[in-house]
Structures are given as C-alpha cells and as structure tokens.
Amino acid sequence: MGRLIVVSNRVATPTETKGSAGGLAVGVFGALKDAGGVWFGWSGDVVSETVANAGPMLEQDGAVTFATVGLTRKDYDQYYRGFSNATLWPVFHYRNDLARYEREEYAGYRRVNAWLAHKLVKLLEPDDIIWIHDYHLIPFAEALRSEGVTNRIGFFLHIPFPAPQILLNIPPHEELVKSLSCYDLLGFQTATDQQAFHDYVTRHARGTVSADGSVEAFGRKLRTGVYRIGVFPDEIAEQAKRYESRQHVLELKQSLEGRKLIMSVDRLDYSKGLVERFRAFELLLERSPEWRGNVTLVQIAPPTRSDVATYQKIRQDLEYEAGRINGRYSGLDYTPIRYLNQQYDRWKLMSLFRESQIGFVTPLHDGMNLVAKEYVAAQNPDDPGVLVLSIFAGAAAELSGAVLVNPHDAIGMCEALQRALQMPLDARQRRHEINMAALRENDLGVWRDSFLRDLRSVPVRRAGEAGGHQ
Numbered sequence: 001m002g003r004l005i006v007v008s009n010r011v012a013t014p015t016e017t018k019g020s021a022g023g024l025a026v027g028v029f030g031a032l033k034d035a036g037g038v039w040f041g042w043s044g045d046v047v048s049e050t051v052a053n054a055g056p057m058l059e060q061d062g063a064v065t066f067a068t069v070g071l072t073r074k075d076y077d078q079y080y081r082g083f084s085n086a087t088l089w090p091v092f093h094y095r096n097d098l099a100r101y102e103r104e105e106y107a108g109y110r111r112v113n114a115w116l117a118h119k120l121v122k123l124l125e126p127d128d129i130i131w132i133h134d135y136h137l138i139p140f141a142e143a144l145r146s147e148g149v150t151n152r153i154g155f156f157l158h159i160p161f162p163a164p165q166i167l168l169n170i171p172p173h174e175e176l177v178k179s180l181s182c183y184d185l186l187g188f189q190t191a192t193d194q195q196a197f198h199d200y201v202t203r204h205a206r207g208t209v210s211a212d213g214s215v216e217a218f219g220r221k222l223r224t225g226v227y228r229i230g231v232f233p234d235e236i237a238e239q240a241k242r243y244e245s246r247q248h249v250l251e252l253k254q255s256l257e258g259r260k261l262i263m264s265v266d267r268l269d270y271s272k273g274l275v276e277r278f279r280a281f282e283l284l285l286e287r288s289p290e291w292r293g294n295v296t297l298v299q300i301a302p303p304t305r306s307d308v309a310t311y312q313k314i315r316q317d318l319e320y321e322a323g324r325i326n327g328r329y330s331g332l333d334y335t336p337i338r339y340l341n342q343q344y345d346r347w348k349l350m351s352l353f354r355e356s357q358i359g360f361v362t363p364l365h366d367g368m369n370l371v372a373k374e375y376v377a378a379q380n381p382d383d384p385g386v387l388v389l390s391i392f393a394g395a396a397a398e399l400s401g402a403v404l405v406n407p408h409d410a411i412g413m414c415e416a417l418q419r420a421l422q423m424p425l426d427a428r429q430r431r432h433e434i435n436m437a438a439l440r441e442n443d444l445g446v447w448r449d450s451f452l453r454d455l456r457s458v459p460v461r462r463a464g465e466a467g468g469h470q
C-alpha cells in the first residue's frame, strides 16, 4: 500500500493531533499514521517572499511528515482572504449578497494553488495517493497534473456544493468545475451536494453522469461519491463524562441556579444562523413569560476570519442583538444570553454539552456541522438533552432523532424550543438512542476509510496520462 499525502489549507501541528484538536484533524492523522505519509499545507504564518520560497518546513512524527509553507501578504490577501473566503465561501453557502469577485484575487488563488502544488511535487513518490481537502484547493489536482503527476488524487469538499444557478454567480464557474474534473474522485458531504454537482455537469458542461455517480466532463472521467463526515461518538461520550465534575462545569451549574440550559457553539460565521437563533430565543421569552428567568442560552462563538469585512459585520450584529435582548429580559440576578467570544478546549465543550437540556444548532447552510454530532455524543444516556437542528445542516439527513427546524421560521424555532424544554424523559431517551445509533454506524473512521478505499480502487494512470487542462 502506497503512502497517503493529505493536503489542506491549514495543517494541524503534531501536538494538536494528539490533544484538543477538532475530530477531523485526529481522524485524518489516524489514516496518515496507518499508511505513513505527508500532511502538507499552509503553516498559518504570513512571511516574507524569501521565507515562503525557502519552505516547506518539515517536522517528523513517526511515519508522518508535517510539511508546511508560509504565505506572503499578497498571497494571503488574494488566495485566502480574497477568493477563498470572500467569493467561494459566501457563494457556496448561498450568500451571493455577501460575495465579491475580483479578477486579481482569482488569479492569486490559482497562482497559490500552482505554487503549493509545485512545492509538493518534490515530496511525492510514485505510488502515493493524494487526498486534497476543501474549497481553498479546487485547482490543486489540475496544477499537479500539469507537472506530470499521475498518482491517484481525490478531493473532499467540506462545505455545501451550491445549485448550478447559484454557482453561475462566480464568473469563472466553468474553470472551477473543469479544475474539479482533474480529480479521480470527488467526495461530497450529502447527496444534495453531489446532485448539485451532477446538475452543473449535465446542464452547463455538456457532460454525462452514470448511475454509479461517475462523470464524464471536459474530456475527463472521474468518480463522485457521498462521504458523510462523522465523529468518534463513544470517545466523546467517555470524555464528556470524565470532565463532568471539573471546576468549569461545577461553576456553570452553580451560576445557573437550577435554570434550564440551551447550548450553542459555532465559529462566528454568518452561515451559522446566529442572529436568527438569538431572535428565536427572544421570542421564547416574549411568548412564554414562564420561561423568563428560568432558561439561559450560552452561545460560544470565537471570531474567525476577522479581517474579512463580512465577518466584522456579523460580529457587530450579534453583539447588538445580545445586548438588546439582555437589556430587555435581564434581571438583577439573571442574564438570558451569555455570549462568549472564546475558543474552548474541546473536552470542556463536550462536558458543557452534557450539562445542557438543549443543543441549539441552526445554520442557514452547513456542509455537515460536527457540533450537532458532538452534542449528541456528549449526552448522558440516562438524562439526555435534545438536539434542535436546522434542516440546512448536512447532519439533518442522518440525525432523525433531532427536532428539526427551519432557521428562517422564528416562531417555528421558538415552538421547537418549547417542545424540547418540556420533552419527557422517555421521548428524549428514544431520540438519543436513534441519534447515537446513526453516529456509531457512520463514524469518522467510516468516512475516512470509505473515501480512501474508493480512491485506491481508481485505476492508476499510465505515465504521460496526467491529462491536466491547458
């Protein structure tokens, strides 16, 4: 079996993969350890041109090499802050209203992909398989192919793939899909995302789609599949339990003075539906006076991408809403919304989830949403909380034990909160069991192993068959 090469925009450090990193980093690292290989990507640092060109920096951990490069200010602005996060991210989350398109940024995006690919080529061996992650790196395989790389290359999109009518808003949409056709395998979070890609291929690229999901487009053949990312639920359950009597949990419990707790945890991002969530909670207090003083919403939302203007705006909007609602319903000893802009240790979060009666997860669009899955896994099976989940999270297709809501329907969300707050124990337990069974059946290992198995089964190209587009 050949080595595994993982490429993602950011690379977890060797320490992060062992400690409190997100499940994804741990899952990917597990596969790297088994096969041996390289994890390649941006270090997270903005550096001078000389330092950037001197990379990659190599760090060895057993059979895994962590290879990272710095980005220059211009590359960071155009590739990361620009086209990736001010064009692709909003459009792929159906927020054309928040997207901008600048030709220079798109050129920078392609330039950085080509530059990164060139750096990686030197580290490759002939029977390596290459797994590229996410929207920052759509043109990566094309760049590798044009350097003559014939290895198997797969791509997993962590975020939604938009319906063709939405994708058309990005002027070089055809080039992007053409770039995607240079992969051997494309993985999507849900059947809806895969269908949207197929729709583009048939309607806008004169391509064909077979019943098994394989695609012919732009003179290339590739496979597509649905690989729903998961968590390791039993590990989360065990850790949440182990941390339940730690200081932070006891302090929270004491401060709640018997009030019910609703927990929400997200990166501070406009796709997560935070403002809509706050308004639904406000409606609960407005329509059901009996809950005033008796229920608290804890929203943990560390800022991300704070140098992108749309992220500054969502932060302001949320601060305004939290202040307004708290002004309206606080008492001398009661604050309805506790809004924390902080990163938390992963295991602390899980133990806080376990203390709560509701996990309130309401994105407007989300590839999967791992918080929803983590919330379920962290519950105490003897007295589980209820997951109130947006129908627009990829996880909604799997977690049939959740109370599903449309985040644009404030009254509907308020009613779902009321229902969840009053749900009897047996109903909560039944829903929890259904959700846990779904998590166990499709855990993070299944996601990773099925993607890699399918990628390994793709016939390898012969030399001279790299076939990049011009």
Ligand code: ADQ
Pocket: 022, 023, 024, 158, 159, 229, 265, 266, 267, 300, 301, 302, 342, 343, 344, 345, 346, 349, 366, 367, 368, 369, 370, 371, 372, 374
């Ligand atoms: P994200 O948009 O980041 O991921 P999500 O899937 O919820 O969304 O993952 C967030 C991760 O960060 C979770 O593991 C969560 O525990 C952690 N996290 C969130 N807030 C935190 C905090 N305050 N402190 C510490 N940890 C925190 C993207 C896509 C998703 C997709 C994932 C994985 O947008 O749709 O599910 O990738 O594919």
